[in-house]
Amino acid sequence: MSTLARSYQGAAGAAGPLLFLERTARVALGEWVTIRLPGAADRRGQVIDAGETMTVVQVLDDTLGLAPGEATVTLTGEVANAVVGRELIGRSLSGAGRPLDGLPAPVGEALRPINGAPMNPARRVRPSEFIETGVSAIDGLNTLVRGQKLPVFSGPGLPGLELAASIVEQARAPRGEPFAVVFAGIGITARETQGFLERFARSGALSRTVLFLNQASDPTIERILAPRMALAAAEFLAFDAGLHVLVVMADITHYCDALREIATARQEIPGRRGYPGYMYTDLATIFERAGLLMGRPGSVTQLPILTMPDDDITHPIPDLTGYITEGQIVLSRELHRKGIFPPVDVLPSLSRLMNAGIGKGRTVPEHRQWADQLYALYAQGREARLMAAIVGEAGLGAQDRRALELADRFEREFIGQREGGRRLPETFAAGWRLLESLPREDLTRLSDAVWEARPSAEPPSSPAAEPAR
């Protein structure tokens, strides 16, 4: 597209965040628009329906007091671009890329369309590098790998953002390579933002972070832009500057609600719960921007956070997200009530790329069996807990009683952990302590070889020593 800017006096109409223009020439889909009204700051918008007789512009700023007849509308001839570059690291920008830190707007190294283009699947590298997050429920049982998109399914009042902050502080790259964090705050409250920033500042993470903040009080439409701005910045840092980038996006639920708001304003036919039918495709254009490319050193790993309305995992937002992302970390209100942090319910949690990131040469060879065994016992223990609620613990079989006890300890001692994070060997040790408390015949998923080679199994000759962990 190489059209010059054209200005029009007066628009045909306005509704919600939308502005309607009549009789425009050569207007392009996605074209960037500025809207000028006497006595008001310039507003920006984007063409979402381009036509010769009628064009629809989505206004990115507040439309309060926007009088369409009075406005001067300029079609800029450019699609929405983001300024990207290494100098963004340490900066704080709005969801539309305006500086929030009082510094001048970044000049950057390049201008990139915010929508990006899909990676050619044939050029993707299969993600397989383990990232240590310091969280046992993740490192041990739902391993995160580079290039993965692993969302946190939180609930109202659950510490999804705190978990993300812990991961950002504790995450270690396998060989200490350079890495950066891109944080996109989407419609989050000032309180949440404040808490997150304070933690980042304390731990020093802020100096390697790019912040894109769209707060709850900012225009809704900007929420559509914020994750794309963040990902354009992240893609440059990863694939041009060679950094390993962790992108944290919170909260995807606010993003989806903004999507619904625009769809409704356009009078589109609503899908499930009023969300537009194309929400899957739209979310995919965000989440699929994680990955690694052949011959390029960096990577984009995504940690999106969403709030399950009413803790309902079948709600369209977590549901569609789960179909796109490579697994999910699900938080549990029950564990949260018990005071366990992070309250990760490992049963519905999953990391689809775990198998590629664990095992010999990556974590430990027995990782899979060890994890499967903990999973199986915990699932059995949870089932026994339900049964015990009806028949009482005394009514359980001996093995179910042991599994029940293990489930309680598993939640307190393995899932629950203090601040500062656990290194991987500590995670394994915590798991083995639980497994070793059971008779060998309960451990049906462990082969004899793995059992004999467990870390605490002392060679017969040496005296039993206190493990020095």
Add this chain to the structure above:
Amino acid sequence: MTTAPATIRRITGTLVEAGPLPAAGLYELALVGEHRLLGEVIRVQGSIATLQVYEDTNGLAAGEPVISSGRPLEIELGPGLLGAILDGLGRPLPDLARTLGDFLVAGGETSTLDQERRWHFEPGVIPGQVVGPGDVIGTVEERPGWPHRILVPPGRGGTVLQAAAGDFTVREPVVRLTDGGTLALSHRWRVRAPRPSALRLPDDRPFLTGQRIFDFLFPVAEGGTVAVPGGFGTGKTVIEQSLAKWADADIIVYIGCGERGNEMAEVLNEFPALTDPRTGRSLMDRTIMVVNTSNMPVAAREASVYLGITLAEYYRDQGYRVALMADSLSRWAEALREISARLSEMPGEEGYPTYLASRLGTFYERAGRVRCLGAPEREGALTLITAISPPGGDFSEPVTQACLRVAGAVWALDPSLAHQRQFPAVDWETSYSEYLNRTLPWFEQEAGAGWGDARRRLLELLQRGRELKEIAALVGPDALQDEDRLILDSARLLRELVLAQSAYSPTDASSPVGKTLALARLALALHDAARTALGAGRVFERLDFAPARRALIALREAGADAWPAAVPGVEAAVALMARGEAVR
């Protein structure tokens, strides 16, 4: 009379209205805009045509030119397809990477088949011979061990004037006809039209998957159709990939329809490195991938399933047994819904267009075991395995329901089994197969007598186990009779040791039917033996299942050739139990 050149009148999402195009026909292709994006006519009103554009429309402007091609969406069929990785329009993704770079920006033009490469053609016809549609006119060795049969395209024929061996590119004439016509190694076919065959054959031969729970409990016939519905994280993709690796088919066509890019990277990384157990060559040699990830243009996703099934039919017509894996049809249906909504069509259930079920039905009907068109006489089969991703895991939604109505077998996946890491997480209560009775004689013959009996007993025991579990949940397992506790225990053993199968196990990822039957039979024998022991006065608490369990695990983990050697070990443990000597 001159008409003004057609231009874009309106762009909304992936839809473009253009005119004047008074002669445009439905499903014809057009080149849209200055970058010549590919689009397909899906509505004509007066001189205005509505096009669905297969590529990213951002930056496309009203007033840009539109050129109608007058041809429908086609694919060039010929040697060089095996091992290919195509996008939803049939463009090889590695070629696009060379011209466009690592990211798929709009406007890449490239042909499906390599136009430079020369193939050695051996004719199978002689001058004077009359050839008709589907006749084999010669062969090309496409990949070692895979003769690619060159067919007279449907609708063509004549008398051979000249046919000579030699090295040809795909569009060069290899056979000349007396009427002046020529036949080449490749021909074009419109993807939305099924390819014809001579006769549909009965579905009485099983399509062996190597997965015990499917072969044993819910078999699918060769040429049959399966729907695999399951919420996210229930293991659909792993099942599709396991089948692509292990199923007994000559050719695999894998459609990644609206799926994850990283998963495709995994497949693309893994398949070339795996060997086909039957040919000893790379698995990629017999595989064609159609990849349209979720973030690639939605209209191309809609087209990709038709492209994939056309490729599958083409190899079926050569006389191969082809398996088509589509992951997932829900994404295809969503693409349909998205396009329909932009056309402002009156929506049906949950916003899906009212023609969803009929389109799905037409698609499923393209599967089948057939006698191929033309001479020499040959049989081909196209088995269709489709993953479905019901929102919220709710099977009552329209796409799942529409698929259930037409599919011959259903492998329903259950999240609670997946949470326990019991894979394949197939719910044996809601799954079913209509091919059961017709394929049973084959299994009784080939796997061993008693297949049907063992299957029936196993299902009975599972059913009884589930009932008892509900009772146990109320009264506690200790309150059950010893015999019932044994049933509970045996049902669990059948689930864990017979039906569960790890896709990652080096020796058990694929299970031969003989091993499947042996495992089921011995696990049932163990149950009978324990009952005998109880009858002889033993107490359930004291029975020691550990040795038999270990022997069964050893049998399960034994490879395709080694398993018969593990049978005596289990038999010994079962005998010990029957004698009442397996006690603690």
